[in-house]
Amino acid sequence: MKFLFIETFSIGSHALFANGLVAHSTHTIDLIEMSGENYRWRMLGAALYMAGTIPNIDKYDGIIVTDLFNLADFKALVGAKCPPVMVYFHENQLTYPQPIGDKSVFMLGMINITTALAADMVLFNSTMHKNAFLKAIPEFLNRGRDFTPKGIAEKIRQKSNVLYPGITLPPFSKVDSQKQTDPPLIVWNHRWGFDKNHPLFFNVLEKLQEQGFDFQLALMGENFGKIPKEFLAAQHIFKDKIVQFGYVPSRAEYIKWLKQGTIVISTAIQENFGMSVIEAIIMGCIPLLPNRLSYPEILPEEFHEQFLYQNKYDLIEKLSHTISDVAAYEETRNKLVKEMASFLWENVIKDFDLSLEQLVMR
Known part of the structure; x- marks a missing residue:
């Protein structure tokens, strides 16, 4: 046809x-x-x-x-x-x-x-x-x-x-050899729009930085118009942690960053599916997502307690725990990768x- x-x-x-x-x-x-x-x-x-x-x-x-x-x-x-x-x-x-x-x-x-x-x-x-x-x-x-x-x-x-x-991604293989866990690489691969609620994301990271947690940041995703002031401020606040700042137009380069990523976070106030999150999970990132919108639907129920947060304070707690012991999530992460491959x-x-x-x- x-x-x-x-x-x-x-x-x-x-x-x-x-x-x-x-x-x-x-x-x-x-x-x-x-x-x-x-x-x-x-x-x-x-x-x-x-x-x-x-x-x-x-x-x-x-x-x-x-x-x-x-x-x-x-x-x-x-x-x-x-x-x-x-x-x-x-x-x-x-x-x-x-x-x-x-x-x-x-x-x-x-x-x-x-x-x-x-x-x-x-x-x-x-x-x-x-x-x-x-x-x-x-x-x-x-x-x-x-x-x-x-x-x-x-x-x-x-x-x-x-x-x-x-989801358009190459087959999952040899990702672990590229995974960055010391310090963990936190990925932001969403649009820089107001509906993705980046102020909350940066606020949470500031709290972790104040508590002495070590991490790095890859701030990707598309941006239309002026760079939001929170991203400009983040360049200064996290100047020693940011390893990528701005949209990555090359699909191959973008996937490379996902393979290196340890954790992907969403703070969205609007999300009907979550393509960027699923891409990151399939490439081996540990997700931390709000317990609302489409996320409880796309994430298998057995992972809800670990990876869906209820509020800002729950996100801080879950993120600090994850950063402190990334290795403890290895088996769960591999299982999650296989589950989410159903979206390919x-x-x-x-x-x-x-x-x-x-x-x-x-």
Whole structure:
């Protein structure tokens, strides 16, 4: 079968997912990409642009889009020749924490809702994400002054499913020979955005530094715009501990840092899946994650007590214990690596291919 993947925000997890699906699927998938910037404009205008630039759209058996796209506009513009469409939700604007004063929130949230309604199949990257989005719809629509639509969440629920995105990494081997444990290397491989809550991360590290713990830091992840002030301050506070500062564009170099890493920490206030965390775990990093968001879902239950923290003080305690005796986690870490390898593309692609086939048969 032949599919068209329209990715209007090709950066980070969006780009990894699109290219991973294209590379591993048994079906033929043509990929059209737009650069990963101006996401509001992508949601507002990409459909108009794409509808006028894709030739012979009816030659495809199906189309794949993601949540930063106005599918309702696109289908209206393309008309009856539009093949069935699957939308994959990496995030949504209803539950995503928004900057104060952002007046576009309601409009972008409506685009997410109409996109899900217009789709023939809706996939989410976690059960937590699906449930949060569907739960948020009635309250969101009640913001309207009158003529509030009813039953929208249930209509979307009936055609929704969950498929975890595949992880693109080389096979796990010989990682231990590159692992840095003396002093331990703490990895930050998340975006430098406010929703990842880096102030808490640096605050916790300051507490450990004051207590005399020795560690090193690799501060990676993408950053858009100005460098946040907390990262600039960290350059001074941890000047003798930082071994990498800034985004690593080379995938091979990025993986090299993960292989060296000892511990990966998340302090996020928003996370629908956790691709960067899973990448680090598969490469042998010990995770310390908040006991909320998608993390209790993606981390096997047997590891919850050790690696999910309840609050800042629990994180400090767990991190200090881990740094003090990294060797004690060796057996658990190796077991965790094997468990999380279930997210690699070769282990999830059959489910995606089956969903694409089901899309065509609808």
